Amino acid sequence: MSAQLFAVAAGTEDLLTALLHAHLDRIRAGRSLPPLARYCHDAATGTAGPHRLALAVESYADLEERLGEACAGETERIPAELATRRPRVVFVFAGQGAQWHGMGRELRDTEPVFREALDHCDALVREFAGFSAVEQLRLPAEQARLGELNILQPTVVSLQIALTALWRSWGVTPDAVVGHSMGEIAAAHTAGALTLREAMMIACRRSALLRRIAGKGALAATELSPAEAQAVAAASGGAISVAGENSPRSTVLAGDAASLAALVEDLDRRDVYCRVIKSTVASHSRYVDELREDLGTALESLDPAPTRVPMYSTVTAGPVPGTVLGAGYWMRNLREPVRFAAAVENLFAAGHEVFVEISTHPVLLSPVRQTLEHGERQGLLLPSGRRGEERRSVLSSLGTLYACGREPDWAALFPGGSATALTPYQAAVLDAVRLPRPVAAGAAA
The missing domain is CATH 3.40.366.10 (Malonyl-Coenzyme A Acyl Carrier Protein, domain 2)
Known part of the structure; x- marks a missing residue:
């Protein structure tokens, strides 16, 4: 089965927890469940608020397990403050x-x-x-x-x-x-x-x-800092140069095969990671x-x-x-x-x-x-x-971006799943946790 995104939201953390429990109870009961894609569509478009949780799942069994973890507090939550300010x-x-x-x-x-x-x-x-x-x-x-x-x-x-x-x-x-x-x-x-x-x-x-x-040169990935990589290049007399600075402890060096092979041996002796990158050329x-x-x-x-x-x-x-x-x-x-x-x-x-x-x-x-x-x-x-x-x-x-305040196009995510009115299931879940019903429940965000 193709993976689906189950996403829900609420105005407070307590209401979100109650909503998750309501979904878990519904799935465990297992009666008259629609196709998973339809269920996820209804869940996503039926609620709103800054407190959010989304799970990528592939079956009802998968969703039940993930909801159980969320209800037990075993799922990392994105702070609602992020959803409010919508980080770049x-x-x-x-x-x-x-x-x-x-x-x-x-x-x-x-x-x-x-x-x-x-x-x-x-x-x-x-x-x-x-x-x-x-x-x-x-x-x-x-x-x-x-x-x-x-x-x-x-x-x-x-x-x-x-x-x-x-x-x-x-x-x-x-x-x-x-x-x-x-x-x-x-x-x-x-x-x-x-x-x-x-x-x-x-x-x-x-x-x-x-x-x-x-074949005219090679690249090597290292755990040298940029300053250390520059020092290695300076000491090589031009045989080696710095091709990239990926992080404060990850750099790429370029040079001829013999010089890089010698460097790998030297850094190995010093317990510093350095490996020649295969199937590439000495770009940069x-x-x-x-x-x-x-x-x-x-x-x-x-x-x-x-x-x-x-x-x-x-x-x-x-x-x-x-x-x-x-x-x-x-x-x-x-x-x-x-x-x-x-x-x-x-x-x-x-x-x-x-x-x-x-x-x-x-x-x-x-x-x-x-x-x-x-x-x-x-x-x-x-x-x-x-x-x-x-x-x-x-x-x-x-789902993480949704939890951070981004509003997915639910109609695009669930083709053919848009509804114009609250489904009976949505109404039952919202009533169970006393959540307000959206004005245009089921419509694409």
Whole structure:
């Protein structure tokens, strides 16, 4: 059964607890229960208030168990104060590393908006790169070519754009965006600076050029601080450079294979994590300099527009006007270090507290958490997907956003489920806990 979002709200915490108990009693009784999707629709659209709880569930048995935990106080609640002030949300677009075999399949099968957006991207991938991203996602692991950068990167960007379309269809839009390396392509499109055609052109043409430097250098992920990484680079005499600063204790280094292999051995002896990243190229380093002229020519037709949503650059670490995102910027994005940690710090300083990673599996939530904890700050970190449980994970994050004051488009979430009057079941539950009936119960939020 496809996962569903059970969500309820009330004016006080006591009323919310009473409502949860009423639902639990109803489900345990088990008489005349409608299909789970209809039950969740009625629950979500039948109540309102700042005290909220939402659960992603796949069956009545699952819902009964989760409600039992909530009634026993075993479920973490989002403070109602967050729902009242509606904290700002950042969409965080990952670079490489979130991919897994089978990604995108469940959402493409269950979510028409996701499928339509992915198919639009796929048509442009076919035009610019001569292959089908959708076909690659369907192929058995041994036949797919997602290990090749020129195949992987356009496919990942397509999935990110489809995930963003899904979020928007549910009524969730970002207050700001940020992208890690390649993730800036989908971030710039989401911000309104690039058309879909321009975003897919960058993803396809730039990844094709990257094939030319395959094997000329490598990247290594480390647990060195940015200052320690800079010291290692300075001591290498130019053989190693800092390619990215992901958090106060997570950096990426670039260099030739021999130098990085020696560094791994040295750091191993010191019990410091350092591993060469497989199946990639030495982006954000001198190895990409030879691509500068050809990349400029490949992207010379770009005509970026002003952003409609603030975009925080991981090149500059601060907000950038969309009009600067021409060909030259995408060379800087490929050549200069990824200043992800600094961008996250600046986003939080500007009042953004909720970070939603746009990827098929979370890879940036840990660096975001490390960055916030380093400054003794707290934020909400949410995935848009997890390996093997795509719909359930994204619905769970939607539920958290609901608890934070976001109002989902219930009609989009439950197609065909809108009602114009209070159902008998809704009336019974509300009466049981003496909750006021909504003026337009059952209507989409």
